[in-house]
Amino acid sequence: MYYGMMDIGRNMFGLASHSERLRKGEFWALDDVSFDVKKGETLGIIGANGSGKTTLLKLLNGIFWPDRGRVTIKGRVGVLIEAGAGFHPLLTGRENIYLNAAILGMKKRDVEEKFDSIVEFADIGDFIDAPVKHYSSGMFVRLGFAIAVQCDPDILLIDEVLAVGDLSFRMKCTEKIKELQRNKKTIIYVSHEMETVKRICQKCIWLNDGRVEMVGNPNQVVDLCVDNMKNVRFREVSRMGVGGEKVSIIKAWTEDKNGNEKNQFNFGETVVVRVRYMLIEQVEDLIFGIALFTGDNICISGLHTGLDRVKLEQKLGMSEVAVEYPNINLLSGTYYLDIGFFESMAVTPFAYVSKACKISVKGPSLAEGLLVIDHRWQVK
């Protein structure tokens, strides 16, 4: 509040704001981010949550002014940030079209010309004359998008808005974006949908903690960013001693059938997962569970000692439990193991570590899907 008053005071009386200096409690949301986008280019901006993507868009939109540096824009800027901004719930769709279009910067003449195509694109039928508060969220987004797109800006800023909406809506959006690209409009696309980024962008920036981590070809940048995000999560979670007050997981690792610690395996090898844990307090019927996940979080097989009616060593203090996969028939790739200790119903965990181990399997390409299921051909 104090800083706000200071800033306003300085602005009003024409004093320099010295905004390039950080005051106590402030931090740089974006630091030393420089790039340029040419006309007709589509730039993708990716990064973890909180890396500064939305702040960057707000700077490009003119909502925030930079405290250091300069933003130069040639052309009209349009946004596809929250659909339906300014929609008043009591007004009808028709009335809101005029309102929203005006807020987005369209002139009266343009709106009247494009009114029919907006209504058609939104495809909400007779509901156009009903108060907007009755709309489903999908209709809301469709109408908002229809208006924003008809703005015909030179530069379009899109912020993760395409994630909402059903498949047909998303297809409509992608088609519209392609049309804009054909018309040599510049697009800046912020998203978590990596596939779409790869498909529609010519250039991609990876923002990490307010800094530009990498700029370049979308395919490369996206893959690196995704890999990094998965690894960060893995590293966080590997920190030892994870657990609650009753059971604590001390260490988890993978080894081959001879007891050598390793995490690169060949197809068909034996994989042993060993977990060292500490039982702090006596519990009834302790259950150990382990689940195997693919790189994109599909669960291949989740097992626990309760299902197989195996009783665990339940003495207080350190113990070990291990599971052996005698013939790992997974396809080549990286896999993660979640482990946890549960009460007798195997529902509530005493301790749980997501992605406690990571293994990679290498082998010939013998199947499609997740694994090579045991099979034998019969040919006459």
Added chain:
Amino acid sequence: MIETIYEPDNSLKKGYLCIFKEIYEELRQNRWLTYQLFKRDLLSMYKQSFVGILWAIILPLASVGTFITLNSSGVFSINDTHAPYAIYAMLGMAFWQLFSTSLVAGSNSLVSAGSMILKINFSKKSLVIGSTGKSVVSFFVQIILVGILFTWYGIAPSFAVFLIPVLVIPLMLLTLGLGFMISILNGIVRDIGNIILVFLTFLMFLTPILYAKPNTGILAKVTTYNPLYYLISVPRDLVLSGIIHEWEGFAVASLLSVLVFLVSLIAFHLTETRIAERI
């Protein structure tokens, strides 16, 4: 092709004269937006409920009715008002309500549109101006009510009744000016919105709206310097009797209003980008 540059201390570099031009351009370009926001405010009251419009009548009627009752039962002695008290009070209230409700609406306009401001770059001046929609409609409803009262009492107002839209211009300028200033402050220190409400209540009683200006005492002195008094009672006198008694006061008050408006507009223009950081 329009080129826009955003850099720190943008306005400083351009100088104050440039600012007038910028402001004028912005207001001119956003005429339709201002109209749309105005209409949105207006329609929201009308569509809400039947009571929406009635509220514009009930509230002033209630306060005036209270005073009439108090007056006739001798609790307050209200000086001679040269006209039926009901009309005097209603007319005064109408002007006052225009001022106070517009001011409150203006002060809160930026805060209530907070999420929109954070996402889309649009003219915030239009937001403040457009927020007066409800108040303006209420004002006209109350004027109609006054018209009804005139016919009931069998008196005719002076020709100045048609000049009302022109007569309230200084009042509106003062309101908008204060609105611009307070809306920014409210964005940073949220209490200001509430403080204004309380302050306005006091001000209403301290300004001779429901009673005639006293001739002696502290209140008389204070009222001489209260611009609101002139901006409200001069139009009222004009409508009731066709003669202005205190036109110098009105002229000074109008000048003050214009000044406040211009200064606030400039201050608003210079600081409006900071709002998004704090709202």
